[in-house]
Structure formats: C-alpha cells, structure tokens
Amino acid sequence: MLSIKGISRSFGATRVLDEVSFDVRPGRMTGFLGANGSGKTTTMRIILGVLAAQGGAVTWRGTPVTQSVRQRFGYMPEERGLYPKMKVGEQVAWLGELHGLTRTRARRETGRLLEQLELADRAEDKLEELSLGNQQRAQVAAALVHDPDVLILDEPFSGLDPIAVDTVLGVLRERAAKGVPVLFSSHQLAVVERLCDDLVIISGGVIAAAGGRDELRAKHGPPRFELVVDSDAGWLRDHPGIRVVDVDGPRGVFDLAGRGDQDVLREALRRGDVRSFTPVVPSLDAIFKEVIR
C-alpha cells in the first residue's frame, strides 16, 4: 500500500497542501479528483520526489519512499514530455533501462507494450512525428515499461480520443489486476466515475473525502429515490419530509430529508399501483459538489 501521511506544502505564502493523507491500495484504481489548482499535481510530484514536502511522509509498504524505491514507480507527469527527436521504441526502452531493466528486458517489454498500445508500427519514428494522441500513448508506455510497483498518472486520459481511452484503460486495469496500486488524477468526473474503484477528493489543498467509490456514494449526496406510479405523482409535492426534485406525470424524483422512504412507498401504494421505486445512486458530480462545498 502506498500511504500519504500528512504532507504539507507551501509556495511562498500560499499553502497548497495542508496535512494531506490518503492511501492508494494495491490492485485498486484510485481516482484523484479535484478542481484545477486544488493540489493534485503538487501531491503527485511530492510522491515522486520531484518536489519536497514540508512536512509529512510518503511510505510504500510501510517504509519511507527513497530514490531506489521510487525507481520502481511509474510516473506520467501532468505536462507531457519525452525527447522529441528520439525514436519512440528506443526512448521507451532507454527509460526502462534507466529504471533498472537490463537492455534485453527493456527491449522486450517495450515491444510488448507498444504492441498492446497499438503503437508498434511507430516504434521507429521520432516522437515529434507522432500525433498528439499517439504521443500520449508513448507517454503511457514510458510510465509502464519497467513493470512498476506503483503507478502515478497525472491526468492520463486528457487529450485521448475515446478509443485511445479504452486502450490505455485496458493496460492500466491489467496492471491493477496484478496488484499494482494505480493513482490517477482527473478533473473529468465522468471518466473517473467509470474507471475508479477508490476515490480521493481534494479541495483547496485539503482532502475532502476518501474511500471506496460506492462507499462514498452511499455516504455522500442526499438519499434520492425515483418513484413511478400508474397515475399522476403530483401528490409528492405535498408529502412531508421530502424535497421533490422533479415530477413529470407518473414519474417523480425526490430527496429524502430523513428516513421516511417506506412512508412514501406506503402512501403511493394507498393511492394506486406502483411500477417502480428505486434509490438513485448519486453521481460523482453530486458527491464532488457536496464534499467540496
């Protein structure tokens, strides 16, 4: 497990991170969510040792992360960058060696990975000759080539077309399935919603919420229900203890103030037949808005 324990960081007088703590669990895709400037990138850079924390610690399997431990991490920085004039295959293999692979193994892994990322036919091209989407794939390959113990990816899906998102996602999921903790940041809620197992939400340099995605969904956001009856559902507006979000003919959506969901159901049954009565799982968007409020 990768643990971030109480890290703080200021730039000048601005406190960017304040006692940030969370865990990235093995085999889980952890989404790191926050608005622009909320401290996602700073946190990631501290984990990778690119930036020093002014307090707190980052530990991997219970021991502090040192240079040699970090060498086994895979990192995709927010601002993409590889050598523009170096051939893609050569570059990825070189980074593999830099991370401690033998030359033979680095070449083998590069071949395999480029194949998987559908980039094999561009291996002999210079990076700058690739389209932006393909450069992004090369960047993913660079982060994965050494079969890292931990993956830290800053906005890995930005700039990718939907097909590329699926390709990259497949590769990441495969790593996670092998037990690698994967931390990836995003400000695209829909993407994170689809991808992550765990969720860490940061706001203004403070962790607003952290935990399993479904856990958070249950915990945050008001309990919301959708009721579909045979006749008009307009009576919901006058029912005590609920706040109606939307009523449209026989269908009504409402938030519950307390615990009265069964009361609503009984009332509905008294009035006629009930076609459906479903709890609505709040979207990440709702959770996000709620926790950073």
Next chain:
Amino acid sequence: MTVMAQRELESTEVTGTSFVTATRLVAEREVRTFLRMKGFWVGLAVLVVGLFALAVLPTVFGGDQPAVVTVGSAADAVDGADLDARSAPDVAAAERMVRAEDVEAAIVPDGDGVRVIALNDPPTDVVAALTTAPPVDLLDPSDVGQGPRQLVIMVFSLVFLMFGMGGMAIAQSTVTEKQTRIVEILVSTVPVRALLAGKIAGHALLTLGQVVVLAVAAPIAMRVGGQSELLAVMAPALGWFVPFLVLGFVLLAAMWGVAGSLVSRQEDLGSSIGVVMMLVMGPYFLVMFLADNAGVMTVLSYVPFSAAIAMPVRMCSGAAQVWEPLVSLGILAGTVVLVLLLSSRLYSGSLLRTGGKVKLSAAWGRGD
C-alpha cells in the same frame, strides 16, 4: 528451463540503477544522439579538412620569390633558381642584411659548395629552390619559427574554442529536458547528479574522440605539407594539449550544464550562457593577441580557463619548464573538482524550477 528458474532470471533482470549505471545510460544517450546528427560529422570533417589546408597550403602557395643575398661565387648556385637574388660584398654584410630581415637568407661560399645563413628558422623555400641541399646556419635559432608558432597558437586556440563552444550542447540538452518536462520523469528515477555527470561524461567523451581524431590527423597533415620539423617540435605540445583540452572541457561542461538548468526554454538560453561564453572566448582572444607577451602567457598558462591553450603553446615554443604543465594540470584538475561540486548543487537546485530564469542564489539555496 523450469518456471522457477525463469522467475529467478526475471527477478535478477530487475536491478536497481546505481549512480554509475544511471550516469552511463545518460552519457550513452547523449553520445548516441550526437553521433546521429549530421552536423556533428560535418563539423568534424570541416575541422580535419581545415587542418590539412593549414598544413599544406603554405607550401603550395609559397608566395613571392624569396629574397636572398649572395656573396661572391655563391651567386652561381642561385643561377636559374626561383629566387630574388641580390649580392653583397662579404659575408658580414650579407649577415647584416639577414638580421635586418631585408632578405630571408644569405647564400655564401663554403668550401666547394655553398652554405645558407638564416635568422631564426631554416628557410625551407630557399633550400628547396637550390639544386643542392646546402647546410643551414641560423644566426638566432628559435625552437619554432614565428610563422609556425602563430599556426600552433591558432590551431590550439581555435580547437579549444570550438570544443568549448561545443559544450553548449550540454546547456541545450538540459533545456530540452526542462522544456519538454521529461526532466520530471528523469528526476523521479535517477539522482540529479547522475544526470549532470552523464551529460558531462558523454560530451567529454565525444570531445576526446574528436581530439584524438585531430591529434592523429595533425601529424599526417603536417607530414603531407612537408612540415616535419614543425611536427617534431609540436609533438610533445600536442601530447600535452590532449589532457589539458579534456580537463578544460569538463570545467566548461559543468558550467554549460548549470547555464542550461537556469532557464526553461531554448529561447531564454541566451540570457544565461553569457558568462560561460566569455570564459570560452576570453582565453581565446587573450592568447591570440597577447601571445608575444611572455609574462602574460605565463600567467595565462596557469589560469584554469586559459591553461589549455597557453601552456601547450608555451611548451611548443620552449618557454616552459618540464614541470610547469604538470603543475598547471594539477591546478586545472583541482578547479574541475571544485566547479563540479558547485555545479552539481546549482544544477540540482534549478533543474526543476520552471518559469523565468532561476537566480543563482535561489538555485544554491535549498528552501524549496
């Protein structure tokens, strides 16, 4: 192979990258990148061709007829020779003309044949114009003549200038890494010092390789150009030039690296490389223009930045004692160590700072 053996093999294949390995990998990449650049080979070719041109052309274009003065019967020896011959009443008068540099040489009777008298150097053009090869007397012999000495100064300082400026590639490579942000991946993987060390090692190796090519080409060129005597005098200086040049290069390379790490974009490089450029160009001009001032040259031959040119030049003209290059090389080596230590701290301090130009004091501090 059993599955277990295979596993074991796999696990031994993943070894941590030591400082040395990281440095080697970085150096390898720099060298490989350079060897693939057309400009690199063109530059080297131009150097070698230039060297041959310098050595051969003076012989080919000998210039005007050399002026000589003959005494008595020696006039017969220059009959039909491609020489501008005058005559003098006696040997003493002829020697006076040689000393006054009115003529290049005097040709005087010597037993059955003739003898050539010249001032500092054997007048190869005069001797070549005569049908026989008479003995040559020098009135004021020098180790190396003015012409060849100028040549030596020019070649040494030009080569040093070129390689010194070549170090700019380190600054550019550093800025490229900052600008493309690959530096974040590099820094999160290997120690920053290994990055700087690798760059310096890689480019020093490239320089050494080129110097060796030139050091091999130079004697050949001089032999082709018929400058064998000059070669004999230059050979030891040439030998000394190599270690001086390599150490001098490392000294500058470290500074080029820092210059590169201070800025974030290629366009801004101009603002940080001024000092280093001055340290490369300064010695070049000082040696070129003050080569005749023995005192200044002595000082320059001990100053680390100019020692690489000044000391070999002094050795070449016989002005330096045997121990002097050793001492100077020692001073240079000490400076290199010191500068490397300072540079690696500055490099580490500024490599990850992006935005405007990093102030040296900020790079030195460890506040961030």
